[in-house]
Amino acid sequence: MSSGNVKHELFAQFARIGKVLSNANRLEFIEYLAQGERSVESLAQISGQSIANTSQHLQQLRQAGLVTTRKDGQRVYYRLSGDDVVLLLNSLRAVAERHLTEVNHLVSLYLDTKDNLEPVMADDLLARVRSGEVTVLDVRPREEFAAGHLPGAINIPLNELETHLGEFSPDQVVVAYCRGPYCVLSYDAVARLRQHGIKANRLKDGYPEWKIAGLPVETAL
């Protein structure tokens, strides 16, 4: 094999990974899978895609080596093949954030409101959690919370937050988190909590980043 061919073949292989990252739906699947493993049906439901479509995207992810499968009974469960996939997605985000003004525009338009711009850092939070200063709020769906969450966190899925607002007191300091640095759930949660006079902030990153950093996590039995 000539050197030129090897080089081209290598870049072609790298490009295959890039191709798999070139579709918004697939990136969304990756973010869901970063929370924990999921069945095809479950992914189809949460993403709003058809089953067949979901299956095809997942197979592309598998062929590129980003996910692996496990069969249990009649279900097929997909999961990320390694932490490096989360790191890759975050690297993609970092470049997008820095260079695509549209991203910053979107974020600032809908999400940031400047006050929110003081996200809590992970190691900072850990100390405050241990001293009981703050309430950690996980606004992801129950399924994802069960698969793993921050120690001591309480789980109120975003769409149920309104009915639980009475349970917070104005003295409490709440730190909300969800799936990742750009996950919209925690932005919404912080906004609603503040509307009701509750001191709330966002954790800068989400559960996958916390876990990859080697910080302690809890899982439901």
Place this chain on the structure above:
Amino acid sequence: MSSGNVKHELFAQFARIGKVLSNANRLEFIEYLAQGERSVESLAQISGQSIANTSQHLQQLRQAGLVTTRKDGQRVYYRLSGDDVVLLLNSLRAVAERHLTEVNHLVSLYLDTKDNLEPVMADDLLARVRSGEVTVLDVRPREEFAAGHLPGAINIPLNELETHLGEFSPDQVVVAYCRGPYCVLSYDAVARLRQHGIKANRLKDGYPEWKIAGLPVETAL
């Protein structure tokens, strides 16, 4: 704007970056640009692509924010817009590598030969360079060497290596490097040097990684 729309729009922006990484030629351009800025013509020449094609790919890279341009006279020079682009490419490589070794043995066989080449780590090399133990060999084209190289390195482009073999003594220890962790130039160089009885090893990463790590570099006047 609804929360779902924002989310989808954000992923669509991230996917734009992915799309730009989905073509082998563009990845190759990124690797060339990681060595230093280059004109369109120069990139077309080294990549073997047509000028028009090169220009179009570069514009896609620019629209995605991965590169910026500088006009000097009648030439347009392209350069990477930041170190995070190199980190992104390396993150892509890392994921691909894990999968490649499982799937594509042809490529991994040619490159790996891990037992033979056992690459030298960057910080390891720095100490040995300073004590004069090793000769550092840069096998990239002169153009890229001039744009920046490891301190004290000598430049012999790979295709000229044969004619300079006599200048190495069997006592010398040579560490060769080129454009990055998967750059084939240094693999070939080490193989040829060893064929002639010269002790040679590969630097694990290439010049861009060295530079990003904050290690010292030299540039030609």
Place this chain on the structure above:
DNA sequence: TTTGTATTCAATTGATCTATTGAATAATCT
């Protein structure tokens, strides 16, 4: 075995991407 469920496969349509070609623009040189 029959029935039902979860997932995958196959075929289709419309859209997008790549590479090529030749012309258009812009800056430099004579």
Place this chain on the structure above:
DNA sequence: AGATTATTCAATAGATCAATTGAATACAAA
């Protein structure tokens, strides 16, 4: 000014991709 060079634009054909639909497979429960 006219000619030359470097780069970009525009139009094209062939290839690939996304989403839809309906059928096929594999497993489990009745």
